[in-house]
Amino acid sequence: MELRDIEIFLTLADELHFGRTAERLNVSQARVSQAIAKQERRMGTVLFERTSRQVSLTPVGARLRDDLRQGYELIQSGLALASRSTSTPNGVLTLATMGAVGHHMRPVVDAFVARHPTCSVEPREFHFSDPFGRLRRGEVDVQVTWLPVSEPDVRVGPRVLTEGRVLAVPSSHPLATEGEVSIEVLGDEMVFDIGAEAPGYWEQAMLPRRTPAGRPVIRGHGVRTFHEVLTRVAAGDGVTPLNAHVCRYYTMPGVTYVPITDVPDTEWALIWLAERETPEIRAFADTARSLGPRAF
Template sequence: MPEQTLTPEQTLTPEQARTPEQATTAARSRTVRFGYHGSTEVVDRIVRLAGRERADVQLVEYDIADPFRGVRAGELDVMIVKFGINEPDLVTSRVLTEDARAVVVGSGHPLAGRASVSIEELADYDAFAPPGVFPAYVWDDVVPPRTPAGRPIRRVRRVRTVPEMMRTVAAGDAVHISLVSLADLAPPGIEVVPIHDLPPAPVTLAWVRGAEEHDHVREFITTAEAEASR
């Protein structure tokens, strides 16, 4: 029996044989809808841990005043969480990385220009209350109600967005106790000064319980966890 000769189309892999439209649809089906807030620098760290490229994720910035709405509504597959959460319907990954602590101040503030500051010094200035429905127990980690020495921190300023917070800080003596990654978003007139006596924030991924049943989402999470554990 004569040997059968395969045509070029018959030698293509299933991936190669797809039309451009089919390939686009397949790529979208594996895109991880990734919720984040603030700087994308920490996002990029996690994407690298997962062995992916930025093009493999659809970045969606969530509203800090209602942080879990998007993931609960099914609009996100995973979201970045900083500090620990205790939400019965949400699951979190292992700690994947950390974000160091810092304070956001105006460039004319008495603490501006310092190499670092102590959390004890920040009790001298107005800080911010939690925005919107942001969980109060998480905010206690972000902006502690008291310093380690017992001094109360005046959490009295109220805003709903990072740009609004930046404008408030730039205009007066208020401070925002936050994270070093906010330096990526700081406009002129704002400085982000490290806090040397607060531990860094642990960074994890969170998702709705059961949502990781999608293969590409589960693979993203487990690969990032395994690489972070090395």
């Protein structure tokens, strides 16, 4: 069945009227009748019951409608995306970040809009407990995430930010008076469980399962958002490594941040779904790449 014939069939299945179908598709009514008759001959069965007063789907026609609709919509979506992929950046780009990271993306956003005046950027937020969910649900176009990212459907773009790390501890904790700490201290403490949505390798980059000496790092209370983390730390329920920008943006009674000296810097990069790459995403990534990574 040719794509145009599928379109005629599905439109008639919606309208149940040959004249309205022809008008909607800008073809002659004879063309609609010919297309349906051709498919009925090919299938050896009737798809529509016609009377002088009404048109209705037969059971076979209804089943064919349901089977064809999903495939047709996927084809149309793919064609639209292919068309966009060769066009000039134009429209709204949604950018997801975690908390204050969005503020530090301002230079990239401003440069992107200056280069592409017909584009705009809408901010969104995501949580570490579900690092790729909003991308995969199509709620955002691109996001800024700490590395590494190793997802088969996700494309990793340019690095945009770098920073050190700190250990968040209760202010009453003995470590709160230290000038710095080693990541090895996690072997003596309770940390938090961020849930099953975050891949193990990605969580491991920030919150290891074992210390460098091989001691297990025990998980305790579950947390799903950054403010839940701070509340738990202030209550004395555990400690956790965090990115160092929290010292600048997030002060909370009962929480002290101590620099961690023996971990690599966190690198933040742009990521997006490979199958949903658009001219806007490519242009935004090119802008970020030209500016290079910046320290918090």
